[in-house]
Amino acid sequence: MAEAYEAERVDDADDLAPPAPGVLQGADRALLALLCFTERRPEWGVSEMARRHGWDKAVAQRILTTLASRSFLICDSATRRYRLGPAVSRLARVGEHSGVLPSLVRPILAGLLRETGESVVLNVPQGAGYRCAAAVDGTGPIRYTAIIGAVMPGHAGASGHAIFAHYPEAEIRQLFGATPLQRFNDHTVTGLDALQDRYAEVRDQGYSVSHGEYDEAVAAVSAPVFQAGAVAASLTVIGPATRVSRAADRIIELVLSGAGEATAAFGS
Incomplete structure (x- = not known):
């Protein structure tokens, strides 16, 4: 698992680049968090997300909590892991149509x-x-x-x-x-x-x-x-x-x- 995680970090190294001038850092971080959810990795924990982007754990927690508050993510109450929520599906349908x-x-x-x-x-x-x-x-x-x-x-x-x-x-x-x-x-x-x-x-x-x-x-x-x-x-x-x-x-x-x-x- 550790090797797979490291390989994923290398493949997506461009995600770790600082935002372009004029880009709102908080919004940029929230979007980077959303883009981490893929078919190969549909769930993330707070610590994993923090390590992935080099963020403080408290920052990762606030970002994921904010996304969950708007239904872009769902948090499993038992595992405390996050997955994509219904707001993403709604936007996907809009994009499709x-x-x-x-x-x-x-x-x-x-x-x-x-x-x-x-x-x-x-x-x-x-x-x-x-x-x-x-x-x-x-x-x-x-x-x-x-x-x-x-x-x-x-x-x-x-x-x-x-x-x-x-x-x-x-x-x-x-x-x-x-x-x-x-x-x-x-x-x-x-x-x-x-x-x-x-x-x-x-x-x-x-x-x-x-x-x-x-x-x-x-x-x-x-x-x-x-x-x-x-x-x-x-x-x-x-x-x-x-x-x-x-x-x-x-x-x-x-x-x-x-x-x-x-x-x-x-x-x-």
Whole structure:
């Protein structure tokens, strides 16, 4: 546990930098405390938060208590540990409905469209699938058209692989191991072990390429987009199999670059 904690401190060392001129220190500290809550570390104690930022313990206590008073945090009365509260969920819903993610990545999607001529999609995880959050259609009479809001199966295709490859193994088994995985054609990955092998390959490469796993006429290249150290979405170039497969090497480079820009836009 100590080694994991130290690794986390090193990874987020920029958080320890002093606030920029004109920034209210108290508000900055409260926001830094909120940003410490991640999927990997959903709970914090006062002493841990103080050590994380080099704060006095009394300062950390006041910050966490203030956040809890406005329902941004909840304190477990038994363990005295804090986790995110309902106010955060409310803001997340507002952000979802106000189109925050699409507005952040729209220039990136447009740039990839210009470079590749193919459709570009930002997908976000939803249960055992992924949902199209933003998209631009490719050029030409034969192209892939994405439908905003459409939910696709997570085990079939590059977009899902790029997302779920970064989930813990136990969660993967919970999401995909309860029922048999649907086979859409001979290219679909339907075995849980085979799916885990694919995910290991995606993590090693940093991207995913699929050839007709959901629709045999379609190929795609996808890379993960991260936020606060966890996968938040995948950025995908998708189109007719013959064109995308032929240009795969170049598209991979462009998608990786775009995913890096999207990760930066998401604040990571």
